[in-house]
Amino acid sequence: MNTNLPKDHASIQYYDSDYPSEEHSVFSKNFDDTVSSQGLKHDVDRFLDFVTKNNGEILELCCGSGRVTIPLAKAGHRVTGVDNSRGILEQFEHNLQRENENIRQNIQLVEQDITLLNLDKTDYKLAICAFNSLMCIPDFDSQCKALSSIYNHMSKGGLVVIDLMNPFILNLSGDAIPKPFFTRKNSHTGNSYTRFAASGPMNEDQIQELYGWYDEIFPDGTVKRKNYSMKWRIIFPFEIKLMLKQVGFNIKTIEGGHQKEPYTTDAKKMFIVAEK
Ligand SMILES: C[S@@+](CC[C@H](N)C(=O)[O-])C[C@H]1O[C@@H](n2cnc3c(N)ncnc32)[C@H](O)[C@@H]1O
Known part of the structure; x- marks a missing residue:
């Protein structure tokens, strides 16, 4: 999901159903077989592997509606969650209302653009940047600025964990037409919807449009279609290594998934750990 989308953008309205949480999905059946191919099944557990009492407060960049933040807080850790979308942060606050006071107190939400991050704590x-969020800043210079901002908010020896798509398994030449991706329940209305998804061809700046539509079935039988479109910037393995190095981080590991799979060109993910 890109920067600063309006609140009524389909990517915000359907976010919690499109990217469900095992911990706090309103409709638990949304956490279905497809979540594994989406890369949502094991990522929270893998992030928890890096969390120790010694970490103190955790910085989560591009926190969205709390899919990762809330489980970290439930595990007893204090988290600063940063996102620059008012709409998604409102959903976060809505999700938090279902949690008890102890968990709510562990979370501090900040509305800021991470490329211009300016927090009191440095x-x-x-620091965690989950689920392709760096790719959702679809411009190379801004991606570098985001990494630099993260670096400036960390102590020496601190770890940054970044989860990205493996570009080699993406369809970089694009799809002919959007195809049905999944059918789930809209977590706000309870109606069933089917998401049709496609990607356009990657351009010379490594930017790709992700687009399609949602067909939601209302109780009176009518189907309402809502189109969506967003962009992401694809990052290649050597590129992220250079980007992190340029900012001052030392790469510790790049894994190919959330269960410590080795990184290969056919891996699902690039799961990167770097040290300041
Ligand atoms: C793919 S979502 C990931 C959300 C969440 N981390 C998760 O794992 O479900 C990307 C998030 O990045 C946020 N975002 C995009 N650009 C941003 C920026 N420049 N500064 C802060 N947040 C940004 C979007 O608002 C969105 O919530």
């Missing part, structure tokens, strides 16, 4: 020992 000695985080663990």
Whole structure:
């Protein structure tokens, strides 16, 4: 999901159903077989592997509606969650209302653009940028600025954990037409919807449009279609290594998934750990 989308953008309205959480999905059946191919099944557990009491407060960049933040807080950790979308942060606050006071107190939400991050605390020992969020800043210079901002908010020896798509398994030449991706329940209305998804061809700046529509069936039998479109910027393995190095990080590991799979060109993910 890109920067600063309006609140009524389909990507915000359907976010929690499109990217469900095992912990706090309103409709638990939304956490279905497809979540594995989406890369949502094991990522929270893998992030938890990096969380220790010694980390102190965790910095989560591009926190969205709390899919990762809330489980971290439930595990007893304090988290600063940063996102620059008012609409998605409102959904986060809505999701938090279902949690008890102890968990709510563990979370501080900040509405900021991470490329211009300016927090009081600048000695985080663990920073997390989950679920392709860096790719959702679809411009190379801004991606570099985001990494630099993260670096400036961390203490020496601190770890940054970044989860990205493996570009080699993406369809970089694009799809002919959007195809049905999944059918789920809209977490706000309870209606069934089917998401049709496609990607356009990657351009010379490594930017790709992701587009399609949602067909939601209302109780009176009518189907309402809502189109969506967003962009992401694809990052290649050597590129992310250079980007992190240029900012001052040392790469520790790049894994190919959330279960410590080795990184290969056919891996699902690039799961990167770097040290300041
Ligand atoms: C793919 S979603 C990931 C959300 C969440 N981390 C998760 O794992 O479900 C990307 C998030 O990045 C946020 N975002 C995009 N550009 C941003 C920026 N420049 N500064 C802060 N947040 C940004 C979007 O608002 C969106 O919530």
